[in-house]
Amino acid sequence: MEEDVIEKYKKAGEIAKKIISLAKEIIKDGAKTLDVAEKLENEIIKLGGKPAWPMNLSINSIAAHWTPKINDETIFKKGDVVKVDVGVHVDGWIADTAKTFEIGTNNWKDLIKASEEAVNAAIDIAKPGVTISEIGSIVEETIRRYGFVPIANLSGHGLENYKTHVPPTIPNFNNKSNQKLEEGMAIAIEPFATNGIGKVIDAKESEIFKIEVPKPVRLQSARKILNYVLEEHQELPFCRRWLAKKIGGFGIEMGLRELNRIGALHNYSVLKEESDGIVSQAEHTILLLDTPIVTTKL
Numbered sequence: 001m002e003e004d005v006i007e008k009y010k011k012a013g014e015i016a017k018k019i020i021s022l023a024k025e026i027i028k029d030g031a032k033t034l035d036v037a038e039k040l041e042n043e044i045i046k047l048g049g050k051p052a053w054p055m056n057l058s059i060n061s062i063a064a065h066w067t068p069k070i071n072d073e074t075i076f077k078k079g080d081v082v083k084v085d086v087g088v089h090v091d092g093w094i095a096d097t098a099k100t101f102e103i104g105t106n107n108w109k110d111l112i113k114a115s116e117e118a119v120n121a122a123i124d125i126a127k128p129g130v131t132i133s134e135i136g137s138i139v140e141e142t143i144r145r146y147g148f149v150p151i152a153n154l155s156g157h158g159l160e161n162y163k164t165h166v167p168p169t170i171p172n173f174n175n176k177s178n179q180k181l182e183e184g185m186a187i188a189i190e191p192f193a194t195n196g197i198g199k200v201i202d203a204k205e206s207e208i209f210k211i212e213v214p215k216p217v218r219l220q221s222a223r224k225i226l227n228y229v230l231e232e233h234q235e236l237p238f239c240r241r242w243l244a245k246k247i248g249g250f251g252i253e254m255g256l257r258e259l260n261r262i263g264a265l266h267n268y269s270v271l272k273e274e275s276d277g278i279v280s281q282a283e284h285t286i287l288l289l290d291t292p293i294v295t296t297k298l
């Protein structure tokens with residue numbers, strides 16, 4: 001890994017850490033999810049990074065991919081278990097980190113601890129040469145020790161320039177794979193723990209999209225979206241809120257529909273625990289150098 005790439009990964013990680021700290025301060029009973037998301041996304045830019053995806057604020061049995069819609073009125077409530085999943089990039093080099101906060105109560109302290117200890121245990125053994133099943137085993141064992149279940153169909157992943165999910169897949173259970181972590185990889189390890197059955201399903205279409213296959217498109221509203229997204233985010237995820245802010249609300253739905261029709265667009269689903277279990281998540285980004293660097297660790 002080149003030195004300037006490492007520096008950019010580190011800078012993204014520094015910013016992401018600050019965003020997690022700010023999230024802890026501003027996520028409270030009565031706060032609007034929309035205000036929190038915008039404040040955190042704006043802070044990333046103030047600190048010299050760019051959001052690598054819309055702020056994910058997934059509550060209770062929602063595990064991932066929830067971000068407020070335009071004019072969203074959803075508020076955080078006492079007792080909510082909130083997964084804040086932050087993506088920051090510097091010239092496309094990404095920091096991916098997540099933390100779970102429980103608002104005003106302490107009912108899910110152990111559930112939150114289970115995923116945090118799982119990611120820490122995984123980080124302790126993560127280095128070039130370790131197999132992905134060794135990572136998965138330690139994640140699963142740690143979560144089960146707390147009496148909870150890892151979510152098997154959510155996993156960690158590799159990161160590359162402007163790419164959020166590349167091989168290897170890092171499982172949250174022992175998948176028996178002999179695939180090894182390799183020197184020079186950047187990876188995100190992200191255990192999810194639940195009191196449910198340990199599986200997520202697609203709940204509904206989310207506010208989050210990405211350009212899957214850039215294709216020429218004639219419809220003006222679609223072209224406007226495509227040009228803005230490719231220019232500003234390349235193939236990283238974006239959301240309706242950002243489109244409304246950057247190119248105006250008019251024609252967004254028509255444009256998205258057209259991009260979808262020609263197969264250029266991917267709309268992420270909101271992922272919900274199948275049995276409505278409460279979900280916690282913890283995540284860090286690690287550069288697998290000779291001595292691994294956890295770019296997002298507080």
Ligand code: MN
Nearest residue numbers: 085096097098
């Ligand atoms: Mn993440």
Ligand code: MN
Nearest residue numbers: 096188190283
């Ligand atoms: Mn991730």
